[in-house]
Amino acid sequence: MRQDIVFDMETGDPDDALTLCLLATHPAVVLRAVTVTPGTRAQVGMVRHLLARAGRSEVPVGARNPESEKESLSAFHTKWLGALAPAAPDALAHEVLAATLQQYPETTLVTGAPLQNLRLLLEQHPEARLRRWVAQGGFAGDNLVAPEHRLAKFEGKRTCPTFNFNGDPKGALLALSSERVERRELVSKNVTHGVAYDEAFHERVRPHHTRTAGLALVFEAMEHYLKAKPEGKLLHDPIAACAAIDPGIVTWAEVEMYRARGEWGAEPAHGTQTFISVALDRERFFHTFVGDAPGLDTGAVSPA
Structure with missing residues (x-):
């Protein structure tokens, strides 16, 4: 059985769009909804465009603040996709989240953005429960990461700033402590800074890139990106x-998260039901990523 997933995203960084494309048609996933922060009409228009190209126009899109005038699309998106028509969301993001969780209670929420939408869900929908939250954010330092798995840029650190959590510290602390979030899996920067989609990665993807419409979009996007930034x-x-x-791509440690002087540590x-990444199986x-791992069509089980 495939996993129900909601993706909460922003568009200041190209990798959120890559993730949207990947999740839209991944063989192990049913993408149930997308929520956007801040959720300008330009952002929603871009999300709807990519969903349509992936053949998933029916996926509901929520926005935190569709009336925001903040310039939220990175230059990469317009260089890749050209001018796109702005669009309205289906509803406010927290309403889309609440409705999706009510209809699909086993849904996993993947967050790649500051946590305003998750905070608003918890604050405004007291009946809502989230079985599993997978966040791109947090930090595991030398007290948790074995020497052979440490990245040089983080050597000697126990705490570090992390953009998505610092974008709404109140929301991060609420989600990390709420009993209505049953399991938390934090994919932290000590792991995510270790793999780049560079020319070598692109060539590895090439034989697979027509496997799904979403992966083809990822490949197309990175063809554009690598021309300007070959380092990836x-x-x-x-x-x-x-x-x-597939939680098995990561080695997890159960932790208590904390924030000190604007930095995060673990x-x-x-018994916290909060797990953080301490190593990554790159293969x-x-x-x-390319959707050819054994067993992906039957879903995956969270770490014990």
């Missing part, structure tokens, strides 16, 4: 999405 793009959100699909703990990640 770190795969923050796609790694989190793949960990939602301490080993038991298993790649095969999950």
Whole structure:
């Protein structure tokens, strides 16, 4: 059985759009909804365009603030896709989340954005329960990560700023402590900074890229991106999405999260139902990314 997933995204970074395309048609996923922050009409128009090209126009789209005038689309999106018509969302993001969870109670929420939409769900819908939240965010330091798995840029650190959590610290702390979030799996920057979609990765994807419409869109997007930036793009959100699909791509540690001086850290703990990534199986990640890993058509089980 495929997994029901909702993707909560922003569009300041290209990898959210890549993740949207990946999830839209992944063989192990049924994408049930997309929520956007802040959710301008330009952002919603881009999301609807990609969903249509992936053959998933029926997927509802929610926005936190569709009247926002903030310039929220990165230049990459318009260079890749050209000028797109703005569009209205189906409803406010927290309403889309609540309705989706009511209809599909086993849904996994994958967040690749600051956590306003999740915070508003918890604040405004006291009946809502989230079985599983997979977040791109958080940080696991040297107290958790074995020396052989540490990235040089984070060597010696126990805490670090993390964009998605610092974009709404109140929302992050609420989601990390709420009993209505039954399981939390944090795919942290000590792992997501370790894999780039570069020319070599692109060539590995090439034989697979027509497998699904969504993967073809990812490949098309990166054809454009790599012409300007051949060093590639770190795969923050796609790694989190793949960990939602197959938790076995990551080694997890159960932790208690904390925030100090604007930075986030984690301490080993038991009974928190909060897990953080401490290592990544890059080969298993790649095969999950392209949708050819064994067993993907039967779904995946969360870490114990």
